[in-house]
Amino acid sequence: GSARRECRGLARAALRLDSPAMEELLTEVLDRYGLPAAWDEVMAPALHAVGRKWETAGERYIEVEHLLSWHISGALRGVRAAGSPVTGAGLSLLACVPGESHTLALEALAATLARHGLPVRMFGAALPVEALEQAVRRTGPGAVVLWAQSHGTADRALAARVAAIE
Structure with a gap:
Protein backbone atom coordinates (compact mmCIF):
# COMPACT_ATOMS: atom_id res chain seq x y z
CA GLY A 1 0.00 0.00 0.00
CA SER A 2 0.98 3.60 0.49
CA ALA A 3 3.40 2.75 3.32
CA ARG A 4 5.34 0.56 0.89
CA ARG A 5 5.46 3.43 -1.64
CA GLU A 6 6.57 5.85 1.07
CA CYS A 7 9.28 3.40 2.16
CA ARG A 8 10.59 3.21 -1.40
CA GLY A 9 10.37 7.00 -1.68
CA LEU A 10 12.38 7.43 1.50
CA ALA A 11 15.04 4.98 0.29
CA ARG A 12 15.23 6.74 -3.09
CA ALA A 13 15.56 10.15 -1.42
CA ALA A 14 18.37 8.73 0.73
CA LEU A 15 20.16 7.37 -2.35
CA ARG A 16 19.95 10.87 -3.90
CA LEU A 17 21.23 12.34 -0.59
CA ASP A 18 18.14 14.54 -0.69
CA SER A 19 17.81 15.77 2.90
CA PRO A 20 14.77 18.02 2.33
CA ALA A 21 12.84 15.16 0.72
CA MET A 22 13.74 12.79 3.57
CA GLU A 23 12.61 15.32 6.18
CA GLU A 24 9.32 15.89 4.36
CA LEU A 25 8.65 12.16 3.95
CA LEU A 26 9.48 11.39 7.58
CA THR A 27 7.18 14.14 8.82
CA GLU A 28 4.39 12.89 6.56
CA VAL A 29 4.65 9.24 7.61
CA LEU A 30 4.78 10.11 11.30
CA ASP A 31 1.68 12.30 10.92
CA ARG A 32 -0.14 9.78 8.75
CA TYR A 33 0.62 6.47 10.46
CA GLY A 34 1.79 7.37 13.95
CA LEU A 35 5.13 6.42 15.35
CA PRO A 36 5.02 2.62 15.72
CA ALA A 37 3.62 2.03 12.23
CA ALA A 38 5.90 4.66 10.66
CA TRP A 39 8.87 2.87 12.24
CA ASP A 40 7.72 -0.67 11.35
CA GLU A 41 6.41 0.00 7.85
CA VAL A 42 8.56 2.85 6.51
CA MET A 43 11.66 3.77 8.52
CA ALA A 44 13.05 0.35 9.46
CA PRO A 45 12.39 -1.22 6.03
CA ALA A 46 14.05 1.77 4.30
CA LEU A 47 17.07 1.38 6.58
CA HIS A 48 17.23 -2.34 5.81
CA ALA A 49 17.00 -1.68 2.07
CA VAL A 50 19.77 0.91 2.19
CA GLY A 51 21.83 -1.44 4.38
CA ARG A 52 21.44 -4.27 1.85
CA LYS A 53 22.53 -1.90 -0.93
CA TRP A 54 25.63 -0.99 1.09
CA GLU A 55 26.43 -4.66 1.88
CA THR A 56 26.27 -5.67 -1.78
CA ALA A 57 28.26 -2.67 -3.05
CA GLY A 58 31.29 -2.88 -0.78
CA GLU A 59 32.07 0.43 0.85
CA ARG A 60 29.80 2.37 -1.50
CA TYR A 61 26.60 3.86 -0.11
CA ILE A 62 27.68 4.00 3.55
CA GLU A 63 27.10 7.77 3.35
CA VAL A 64 23.51 7.02 2.33
CA GLU A 65 22.95 4.85 5.39
CA HIS A 66 24.51 7.43 7.70
CA LEU A 67 22.47 10.31 6.27
CA LEU A 68 19.21 8.35 6.42
CA SER A 69 19.96 7.26 10.00
CA TRP A 70 20.67 10.83 11.01
CA HIS A 71 17.37 12.06 9.55
CA ILE A 72 15.38 9.25 11.13
CA SER A 73 17.03 9.95 14.48
CA GLY A 74 16.11 13.62 14.19
CA ALA A 75 12.51 12.79 13.30
CA LEU A 76 12.26 10.46 16.30
CA ARG A 77 13.71 13.06 18.67
CA GLY A 78 11.10 15.52 17.39
CA VAL A 79 8.19 13.37 18.62
CA ARG A 80 6.35 15.02 21.50
CA ALA A 81 3.83 13.76 24.05
CA ALA A 82 0.26 13.62 22.77
CA GLY A 83 -1.22 14.69 26.10
CA SER A 84 -0.26 15.24 29.68
CA PRO A 85 2.33 13.04 31.33
CA VAL A 86 1.04 9.82 32.87
CA THR A 87 0.95 10.27 36.65
CA GLY A 88 2.62 7.61 38.71
CA ALA A 89 4.27 5.97 35.71
CA GLY A 90 7.69 4.57 36.47
CA LEU A 91 10.73 5.88 34.67
Missing part, protein backbone atom coordinates in the same frame (compact mmCIF):
# COMPACT_ATOMS: atom_id res chain seq x y z
CA SER A 92 12.14 3.81 31.82
CA LEU A 93 15.90 3.94 31.35
CA LEU A 94 17.12 3.01 27.85
CA ALA A 95 20.73 2.38 26.84
CA CYS A 96 22.80 0.48 24.34
CA VAL A 97 25.16 -2.08 25.85
CA PRO A 98 28.89 -1.36 25.73
CA GLY A 99 30.17 -1.89 22.21
CA GLU A 100 26.79 -1.22 20.58
CA SER A 101 26.64 1.87 18.37
CA HIS A 102 23.29 1.27 16.63
CA THR A 103 20.67 3.27 18.50
CA LEU A 104 17.73 3.75 16.13
CA ALA A 105 15.49 0.94 17.38
CA LEU A 106 16.01 2.19 20.93
CA GLU A 107 15.34 5.76 19.78
CA ALA A 108 12.05 4.56 18.28
CA LEU A 109 11.10 3.00 21.62
CA ALA A 110 12.09 6.17 23.51
CA ALA A 111 9.98 8.28 21.16
CA THR A 112 7.01 5.92 21.50
CA LEU A 113 7.17 6.01 25.30
CA ALA A 114 7.52 9.80 25.30
CA ARG A 115 4.61 10.11 22.86
CA HIS A 116 2.43 8.29 25.39
CA GLY A 117 3.51 10.63 28.17
CA LEU A 118 5.71 8.06 29.90
CA PRO A 119 8.94 9.25 31.54
CA VAL A 120 12.07 8.03 29.77
CA ARG A 121 15.81 8.62 29.91
CA MET A 122 17.66 7.69 26.74
CA PHE A 123 21.42 7.25 27.16
CA GLY A 124 22.24 6.24 23.60
CA ALA A 125 25.14 4.25 22.24
CA ALA A 126 27.73 2.18 24.06
CA LEU A 127 27.06 3.27 27.63
CA PRO A 128 29.92 2.04 29.84
CA VAL A 129 28.89 -0.48 32.52
CA GLU A 130 29.84 1.80 35.41
CA ALA A 131 27.82 4.69 33.98
CA LEU A 132 24.82 2.41 33.43
CA GLU A 133 24.98 1.16 37.01
CA GLN A 134 25.22 4.73 38.34
CA ALA A 135 22.26 5.83 36.22
CA VAL A 136 20.16 2.95 37.55
CA ARG A 137 21.13 3.72 41.15
CA ARG A 138 20.50 7.46 40.74
CA THR A 139 17.14 7.21 38.97
CA GLY A 140 15.55 4.06 40.44
CA PRO A 141 13.79 3.27 37.17
CA GLY A 142 10.71 1.08 36.89
CA ALA A 143 12.23 -0.49 33.76
CA VAL A 144 15.64 -0.75 32.16
CA VAL A 145 15.94 -1.58 28.47
CA LEU A 146 19.36 -2.63 27.21
CA TRP A 147 19.75 -2.76 23.43
CA ALA A 148 22.10 -4.97 21.46
CA GLN A 149 21.59 -5.15 17.72
CA SER A 150 23.51 -8.41 17.38
CA HIS A 151 24.50 -11.46 19.38
CA GLY A 152 28.06 -10.11 19.30
CA THR A 153 27.19 -7.13 21.51
CA ALA A 154 24.49 -8.80 23.63
CA ASP A 155 25.46 -9.39 27.25
CA ARG A 156 23.13 -11.49 29.43
CA ALA A 157 25.49 -11.17 32.39
CA LEU A 158 25.19 -7.37 32.21
CA ALA A 159 21.40 -7.61 32.11
CA ALA A 160 21.44 -9.83 35.21
CA ARG A 161 23.87 -7.45 36.94
CA VAL A 162 21.63 -4.46 36.25
CA ALA A 163 18.52 -6.38 37.36
CA ALA A 164 20.21 -7.09 40.70
CA ILE A 165 20.74 -3.39 41.50
CA GLU A 166 18.45 -2.19 44.26
Whole structure:
Protein backbone atom coordinates (compact mmCIF):
# COMPACT_ATOMS: atom_id res chain seq x y z
CA GLY A 1 0.00 0.00 0.00
CA SER A 2 0.98 3.60 0.49
CA ALA A 3 3.40 2.75 3.32
CA ARG A 4 5.34 0.56 0.89
CA ARG A 5 5.46 3.43 -1.64
CA GLU A 6 6.57 5.85 1.07
CA CYS A 7 9.28 3.40 2.16
CA ARG A 8 10.59 3.21 -1.40
CA GLY A 9 10.37 7.00 -1.68
CA LEU A 10 12.38 7.43 1.50
CA ALA A 11 15.04 4.98 0.29
CA ARG A 12 15.23 6.74 -3.09
CA ALA A 13 15.56 10.15 -1.42
CA ALA A 14 18.37 8.73 0.73
CA LEU A 15 20.16 7.37 -2.35
CA ARG A 16 19.95 10.87 -3.90
CA LEU A 17 21.23 12.34 -0.59
CA ASP A 18 18.14 14.54 -0.69
CA SER A 19 17.81 15.77 2.90
CA PRO A 20 14.77 18.02 2.33
CA ALA A 21 12.84 15.16 0.72
CA MET A 22 13.74 12.79 3.57
CA GLU A 23 12.61 15.32 6.18
CA GLU A 24 9.32 15.89 4.36
CA LEU A 25 8.65 12.16 3.95
CA LEU A 26 9.48 11.39 7.58
CA THR A 27 7.18 14.14 8.82
CA GLU A 28 4.39 12.89 6.56
CA VAL A 29 4.65 9.24 7.61
CA LEU A 30 4.78 10.11 11.30
CA ASP A 31 1.68 12.30 10.92
CA ARG A 32 -0.14 9.78 8.75
CA TYR A 33 0.62 6.47 10.46
CA GLY A 34 1.79 7.37 13.95
CA LEU A 35 5.13 6.42 15.35
CA PRO A 36 5.02 2.62 15.72
CA ALA A 37 3.62 2.03 12.23
CA ALA A 38 5.90 4.66 10.66
CA TRP A 39 8.87 2.87 12.24
CA ASP A 40 7.72 -0.67 11.35
CA GLU A 41 6.41 0.00 7.85
CA VAL A 42 8.56 2.85 6.51
CA MET A 43 11.66 3.77 8.52
CA ALA A 44 13.05 0.35 9.46
CA PRO A 45 12.39 -1.22 6.03
CA ALA A 46 14.05 1.77 4.30
CA LEU A 47 17.07 1.38 6.58
CA HIS A 48 17.23 -2.34 5.81
CA ALA A 49 17.00 -1.68 2.07
CA VAL A 50 19.77 0.91 2.19
CA GLY A 51 21.83 -1.44 4.38
CA ARG A 52 21.44 -4.27 1.85
CA LYS A 53 22.53 -1.90 -0.93
CA TRP A 54 25.63 -0.99 1.09
CA GLU A 55 26.43 -4.66 1.88
CA THR A 56 26.27 -5.67 -1.78
CA ALA A 57 28.26 -2.67 -3.05
CA GLY A 58 31.29 -2.88 -0.78
CA GLU A 59 32.07 0.43 0.85
CA ARG A 60 29.80 2.37 -1.50
CA TYR A 61 26.60 3.86 -0.11
CA ILE A 62 27.68 4.00 3.55
CA GLU A 63 27.10 7.77 3.35
CA VAL A 64 23.51 7.02 2.33
CA GLU A 65 22.95 4.85 5.39
CA HIS A 66 24.51 7.43 7.70
CA LEU A 67 22.47 10.31 6.27
CA LEU A 68 19.21 8.35 6.42
CA SER A 69 19.96 7.26 10.00
CA TRP A 70 20.67 10.83 11.01
CA HIS A 71 17.37 12.06 9.55
CA ILE A 72 15.38 9.25 11.13
CA SER A 73 17.03 9.95 14.48
CA GLY A 74 16.11 13.62 14.19
CA ALA A 75 12.51 12.79 13.30
CA LEU A 76 12.26 10.46 16.30
CA ARG A 77 13.71 13.06 18.67
CA GLY A 78 11.10 15.52 17.39
CA VAL A 79 8.19 13.37 18.62
CA ARG A 80 6.35 15.02 21.50
CA ALA A 81 3.83 13.76 24.05
CA ALA A 82 0.26 13.62 22.77
CA GLY A 83 -1.22 14.69 26.10
CA SER A 84 -0.26 15.24 29.68
CA PRO A 85 2.33 13.04 31.33
CA VAL A 86 1.04 9.82 32.87
CA THR A 87 0.95 10.27 36.65
CA GLY A 88 2.62 7.61 38.71
CA ALA A 89 4.27 5.97 35.71
CA GLY A 90 7.69 4.57 36.47
CA LEU A 91 10.73 5.88 34.67
CA SER A 92 12.14 3.81 31.82
CA LEU A 93 15.90 3.94 31.35
CA LEU A 94 17.12 3.01 27.85
CA ALA A 95 20.73 2.38 26.84
CA CYS A 96 22.80 0.48 24.34
CA VAL A 97 25.16 -2.08 25.85
CA PRO A 98 28.89 -1.36 25.73
CA GLY A 99 30.17 -1.89 22.21
CA GLU A 100 26.79 -1.22 20.58
CA SER A 101 26.64 1.87 18.37
CA HIS A 102 23.29 1.27 16.63
CA THR A 103 20.67 3.27 18.50
CA LEU A 104 17.73 3.75 16.13
CA ALA A 105 15.49 0.94 17.38
CA LEU A 106 16.01 2.19 20.93
CA GLU A 107 15.34 5.76 19.78
CA ALA A 108 12.05 4.56 18.28
CA LEU A 109 11.10 3.00 21.62
CA ALA A 110 12.09 6.17 23.51
CA ALA A 111 9.98 8.28 21.16
CA THR A 112 7.01 5.92 21.50
CA LEU A 113 7.17 6.01 25.30
CA ALA A 114 7.52 9.80 25.30
CA ARG A 115 4.61 10.11 22.86
CA HIS A 116 2.43 8.29 25.39
CA GLY A 117 3.51 10.63 28.17
CA LEU A 118 5.71 8.06 29.90
CA PRO A 119 8.94 9.25 31.54
CA VAL A 120 12.07 8.03 29.77
CA ARG A 121 15.81 8.62 29.91
CA MET A 122 17.66 7.69 26.74
CA PHE A 123 21.42 7.25 27.16
CA GLY A 124 22.24 6.24 23.60
CA ALA A 125 25.14 4.25 22.24
CA ALA A 126 27.73 2.18 24.06
CA LEU A 127 27.06 3.27 27.63
CA PRO A 128 29.92 2.04 29.84
CA VAL A 129 28.89 -0.48 32.52
CA GLU A 130 29.84 1.80 35.41
CA ALA A 131 27.82 4.69 33.98
CA LEU A 132 24.82 2.41 33.43
CA GLU A 133 24.98 1.16 37.01
CA GLN A 134 25.22 4.73 38.34
CA ALA A 135 22.26 5.83 36.22
CA VAL A 136 20.16 2.95 37.55
CA ARG A 137 21.13 3.72 41.15
CA ARG A 138 20.50 7.46 40.74
CA THR A 139 17.14 7.21 38.97
CA GLY A 140 15.55 4.06 40.44
CA PRO A 141 13.79 3.27 37.17
CA GLY A 142 10.71 1.08 36.89
CA ALA A 143 12.23 -0.49 33.76
CA VAL A 144 15.64 -0.75 32.16
CA VAL A 145 15.94 -1.58 28.47
CA LEU A 146 19.36 -2.63 27.21
CA TRP A 147 19.75 -2.76 23.43
CA ALA A 148 22.10 -4.97 21.46
CA GLN A 149 21.59 -5.15 17.72
CA SER A 150 23.51 -8.41 17.38
CA HIS A 151 24.50 -11.46 19.38
CA GLY A 152 28.06 -10.11 19.30
CA THR A 153 27.19 -7.13 21.51
CA ALA A 154 24.49 -8.80 23.63
CA ASP A 155 25.46 -9.39 27.25
CA ARG A 156 23.13 -11.49 29.43
CA ALA A 157 25.49 -11.17 32.39
CA LEU A 158 25.19 -7.37 32.21
CA ALA A 159 21.40 -7.61 32.11
CA ALA A 160 21.44 -9.83 35.21
CA ARG A 161 23.87 -7.45 36.94
CA VAL A 162 21.63 -4.46 36.25
CA ALA A 163 18.52 -6.38 37.36
CA ALA A 164 20.21 -7.09 40.70
CA ILE A 165 20.74 -3.39 41.50
CA GLU A 166 18.45 -2.19 44.26
